[in-house]
Amino acid sequence: MENVLAIVVGILVACATFLILSRDLIRILLGIAILSNAANLLIFTAGRVTRDAPPLVPGDLEVPAGAYANPLPQALILTAIVIGFGLLAFALVLSYRAYVAMRTVDVDAMREAEPPYPDQSPPTGEDGRQTPLRRRGAAGTPTREAAQ
Amino acid sequence: MMLPAVISGFALGAVAPWVVRAVGARAHWLLAVLPAVLFVYFAGFLPGVAEGQVYRFATEWVPGLGVTLSFYVDGLALLFALLISGIGTFIVIYTGGYLHGHEQIGRFYVYLLSFMASMLGVVLADNAITLFVFWELTSLTSFLLIGFNHEESRSRRAAVQALIVTGGGGLALLAGLLLMGAVGGTLEISELMTQPEVLHGSPLYTAMVILVLAGAFSKSAQFPLHFWLPNAMEAPTPVSAYLHSSTMVKAGVYLVARMSPGLGGSELWFYALVIFGAVTMLTGALLALRQTDLKLVLAYTTVAGLGTLVMLIGLSAPLGYKAAAVFLITHALYKGCLFMSAGAVDHETGTRNPLELGGLRGAMPITFAAAALAGLSMSGIVPFIGFIGKEVMYEATLHLGPVGGVVLTIATIAGNALTIVAAGVVVLRPFFGERRKTPKHPHEAPVELYLGPCVLAGLGLLAGIAYPLTQDSLTAPMMGSMAGTMPDHRAAELYLWHGLKLPLFLSLLTLGLGIAGYVYWDRIRESLAATLRAIGWGPDLGYDQVIAGVEWLSFRQVRVQQTGYLRHYLIVTFTVFAAFVVWTLMTVGGGPSAFEMPAVRLTEWVALGLMVMGAGAATLVYSRIAAIAAIGVVGYAVALIFVMFSAPDLAFTQFMVETLTVVILVLVLMRVPLEVRAFRGLGARIRDAVISIAVGVVFTLVLMGVVQGDLDLRLSEYFAETSVPVAHGHNIVNVILVDFRALDTLGEIFVVTVAGLSTFALVRLALFKRKGGAGEGGGA
Numbered sequence: 001m002e003n004v005l006a007i008v009v010g011i012l013v014a015c016a017t018f019l020i021l022s023r024d025l026i027r028i029l030l031g032i033a034i035l036s037n038a039a040n041l042l043i044f045t046a047g048r049v050t051r052d053a054p055p056l057v058p059g060d061l062e063v064p065a066g067a068y069a070n071p072l073p074q075a076l077i078l079t080a081i082v083i084g085f086g087l088l089a090f091a092l093v094l095s096y097r098a099y100v101a102m103r104t105v106d107v108d109a110m111r112e113a114e115p116p117y118p119d120q121s122p123p124t125g126e127d128g129r130q131t132p133l134r135r136r137g138a139a140g141t142p143t144r145e146a147a148q
Numbered sequence: 149m150m151l152p153a154v155i156s157g158f159a160l161g162a163v164a165p166w167v168v169r170a171v172g173a174r175a176h177w178l179l180a181v182l183p184a185v186l187f188v189y190f191a192g193f194l195p196g197v198a199e200g201q202v203y204r205f206a207t208e209w210v211p212g213l214g215v216t217l218s219f220y221v222d223g224l225a226l227l228f229a230l231l232i233s234g235i236g237t238f239i240v241i242y243t244g245g246y247l248h249g250h251e252q253i254g255r256f257y258v259y260l261l262s263f264m265a266s267m268l269g270v271v272l273a274d275n276a277i278t279l280f281v282f283w284e285l286t287s288l289t290s291f292l293l294i295g296f297n298h299e300e301s302r303s304r305r306a307a308v309q310a311l312i313v314t315g316g317g318g319l320a321l322l323a324g325l326l327l328m329g330a331v332g333g334t335l336e337i338s339e340l341m342t343q344p345e346v347l348h349g350s351p352l353y354t355a356m357v358i359l360v361l362a363g364a365f366s367k368s369a370q371f372p373l374h375f376w377l378p379n380a381m382e383a384p385t386p387v388s389a390y391l392h393s394s395t396m397v398k399a400g401v402y403l404v405a406r407m408s409p410g411l412g413g414s415e416l417w418f419y420a421l422v423i424f425g426a427v428t429m430l431t432g433a434l435l436a437l438r439q440t441d442l443k444l445v446l447a448y449t450t451v452a453g454l455g456t457l458v459m460l461i462g463l464s465a466p467l468g469y470k471a472a473a474v475f476l477i478t479h480a481l482y483k484g485c486l487f488m489s490a491g492a493v494d495h496e497t498g499t500r501n502p503l504e505l506g507g508l509r510g511a512m513p514i515t516f517a518a519a520a521l522a523g524l525s526m527s528g529i530v531p532f533i534g535f536i537g538k539e540v541m542y543e544a545t546l547h548l549g550p551v552g553g554v555v556l557t558i559a560t561i562a563g564n565a566l567t568i569v570a571a572g573v574v575v576l577r578p579f580f581g582e583r584r585k586t587p588k589h590p591h592e593a594p595v596e597l598y599l600g601p602c603v604l605a606g607l608g609l610l611a612g613i614a615y616p617l618t619q620d621s622l623t624a625p626m627m628g629s630m631a632g633t634m635p636d637h638r639a640a641e642l643y644l645w646h647g648l649k650l651p652l653f654l655s656l657l658t659l660g661l662g663i664a665g666y667v668y669w670d671r672i673r674e675s676l677a678a679t680l681r682a683i684g685w686g687p688d689l690g691y692d693q694v695i696a697g698v699e700w701l702s703f704r705q706v707r708v709q710q711t712g713y714l715r716h717y718l719i720v721t722f723t724v725f726a727a728f729v730v731w732t733l734m735t736v737g738g739g740p741s742a743f744e745m746p747a748v749r750l751t752e753w754v755a756l757g758l759m760v761m762g763a764g765a766a767t768l769v770y771s772r773i774a775a776i777a778a779i780g781v782v783g784y785a786v787a788l789i790f791v792m793f794s795a796p797d798l799a800f801t802q803f804m805v806e807t808l809t810v811v812i813l814v815l816v817l818m819r820v821p822l823e824v825r826a827f828r829g830l831g832a833r834i835r836d837a838v839i840s841i842a843v844g845v846v847f848t849l850v851l852m853g854v855v856q857g858d859l860d861l862r863l864s865e866y867f868a869e870t871s872v873p874v875a876h877g878h879n880i881v882n883v884i885l886v887d888f889r890a891l892d893t894l895g896e897i898f899v900v901t902v903a904g905l906s907t908f909a910l911v912r913l914a915l916f917k918r919k920g921g922a923g924e925g926g927g928a
């Protein structure tokens with residue numbers, strides 16, 4: 001079973017990486033969300049998985065009877081889920097603030113901390129430095145922000 | 149006894165400002181007691197050393213690394229120690245007069261006395277690491293002293309330049325010393341020098357010689373690294389007289405002499421020393437004549453003198469060493485004296501330009517007398533030590549053989565003749581001829597300023613007249629150290645009258661050439677200046693170009709490394725990660741060995757399928773709503789997996805968190821424009837897809853490798869077994885979280901709290917701005 005889960009983890013990581021490499025800040029955040037799930041699943045898998053045997057001690061016993069799932073990775077993942085959520089929530093709000101301040105979700109255009117070199121062209125041209133050449137949705141439709 | 153003697157200078161330096169504050173303007177007389185006492189202490193070694201004894205003192209420092217604070221007194225070390233402490237005494241006194249009333253004179257004494265201690269450490273150290281530490285300390289104190297007038301940009305540049313050149317050379321020296329230590333099996337130089345055959349036989353011999361000589365040549369201002377020394381004349385005159393003529397710049401000469409028994413004797417060593425030394429001698433002497441500043445004239449003749457010393461050591465035993473030993477004493481005595489008297493002239497008249505000076509012998513008779521004696525020694529006139537020095541120098545060069553001997557002798561005659569011209573410039577020009585108008589009306593300098601020059605000039609005369617004493621107590625032991633043998637008084641024999649032999653005629657020829665050169669000095673100077681202007685480039689300018697080149701290079705490098713694009717950094721990170729893990733899996737192993745298809749239930753297939761499809765959809769769709777929904781699907785599918793594989797607590801938490809995540813995603817992202825503008829081009833997408841797949845594959849391989857290996861369950865079993873008996877909880881996962889690892893959980897609660905507060909703060913910030921009606925930031 002672990003082998004199959006390992007393949008799934010690989011697929012999730014690949015999807016997350018592709019999203020994180022994007023120019024679009026929102027897609028980067030989606031990638032982080034998937035990556036945190038993938039990481040949890042990775043820890044879970046590395047601790048081996050067991051079907052139908054939760055790590056619970058029956059009420060009248062001192063130690064679990066028979067096989068039981070590995071409790072240690074579960075404890076770690078429980079922490080990781082909550083921390084991952086905190087991180088994602090903060091990153092989301094921060095990105096939203098960045099968008100409000102800079103009016104863009106294009107990370108190539110966010111150059112406040114590292115201003116472009118005098119001779120460095122602003123993000124234009126092929127290979128990930130494009131200005132919006134094409135738009136999804138109806139061209140010219142006023143966005144919600146633009147309407148405000 | 150030796151360790152306190154060496155480091156006493158640091159101790160006195162540390163309290164010097166308070167001594168100055170307590171004693172006032174006469175503090176220099178008190179501070180000079182220490183170097184004087186040290187001089188007497190070192191002089192106590194003279195009789196023993198003259199008989200060939202050596203003294204070794206060792207204190208443990210870092211025994212684990214073979215580093216000891218060991219000191220070694222032999223003829224070579226003792227002569228240098230005497231020069232350092234003896235001249236140091238007069239320099240401290242001189243400083244009191246020269247910087248009289250300077251408000252930061254206390255700081256100056258700190259540097260000066262620390263330098264003296266560092267320099268004593270260099271010449272007395274036996275352990276290579278100890279030598280290196282003191283060596284770099286002299287570079288540092290020299291940096292501080294050159295930059296003493298730190299308000300002047302020229303001083304700052306000169307200080308940094310000297311530090312870069314000498315400090316960089318010091319690093320080369322360290323590498324060389326460590327190589328020697330590795331080959332010789334010890335870091336004690338005295339032991340290394342007894343095994344020349346081991347050092348010569350090593351394949352690393354060439355590297356050792358080059359590295360050690362790089363350190364020595366940079367410190368002793370050998371061509372083409374000589375440029376820092378004239379620039380160092382920005383320092384106050386006591387520094388120039390002490391560090392940059394008589395002591396620190398001779399550290400390189402000392403090192404070459406010290407290493408001669410072990411490293412010397414090869415062709416590489418001989419040619420490196422003789423060629424670099426001779427070229428430096430001629431370059432320095434020639435450039436000295438172009439200067440119109442007494443200190444610069446002296447600085448360039450110092451470069452020439454250092455070149456001469458290196459060349460003579462290269463000529464090796466016995467004649468080269470004899471000439472080097474005599475010339476070392478000669479040069480230290482006359483150069484220290486002339487620097488100090490030039491400083492006195494500057495102090496009294498307000499100028500150091502020999503063209504503006506003249507006829508001072510009446511106004512400054514004592515300074516004149518000292519300078520004249522030193523100038524005579526510099527010119528090599530009977531019966532000064534300088535005369536003996538020149539005689540043995542010619543003996544050494546003539547001894548070399550028909551071709552090399554003639555070439556080297558001619559070069560030496562030229563160097564010495566040019567030096568005589570320089571002596572005329574610094575002694576005859578200011579003191580003879582017509583009195584000229586100077587910025588200040590000249591008076592005799594105070595006693596502090598002429599005491600040192602008088603004593604040093606007198607010693608130059610004395611050392612010449614009492615030459616048997618010089619020979620027995622100073623030069624013969626030093627020659628022994630350089631040759632690695634006992635002092636050989638027969639080989640070291642000096643003569644004031646050598647008979648009507650070739651060296652005497654060469655001396656007369658040199659003198660004649662020098663006098664002629666002095667007469668035509670104005671013309672020589674101008675044509676030299678014109679030539680240099682025509683060349684228009686020199687090592688000093690080259691230094692600037694190198695620095696500018698380094699700056700350019702680092703700028704280009706930053707441009708490549710720090711593009712400012714987040715994706716570039718991420719691409720590098722992911723690629724390096726994937727490549728390194730694959731490389732490790734291939735070289736070290738640890739990847740999966742086999743793949744067995746396990747039995748997977750239908751419900752599990754569904755959950756896994758949902759997960760993969762969700763992730764794929766989130767990656768491929770551009771609609772925000774669809775992507776958020778897909779993310780939710782991934783999260784819920786993970787929760788399902790947790791349910792199926794016996795993790796009810798995880799599933800419960802995951803369901804809750806995933807729901808919240810989707811809610812927040814929708815809340816926030818719906819405020820951002822729905823159409824996505826930031827597209828990657830097709831090429832970029834293919835590149836990113838390749839990187840992503842590689843990263844995913846790496847994760848899969850590593851995880852498969854992990855699950856196919858052994859699992860250490862001891863900790864899990866411990867928790868399971870102790871959960872009820874110790875912690876009274878039946879849910880093992882909960883017990884781990886709130887009991888066994890309660891502190892971790894507390895930390896987690898803090899993290900989540902801080903994240904929540906920050907999120908709240910960011911949201912509130914937006915609200916307030918909106919209420920205030922202020923524009924929300926600038927457009928991008």
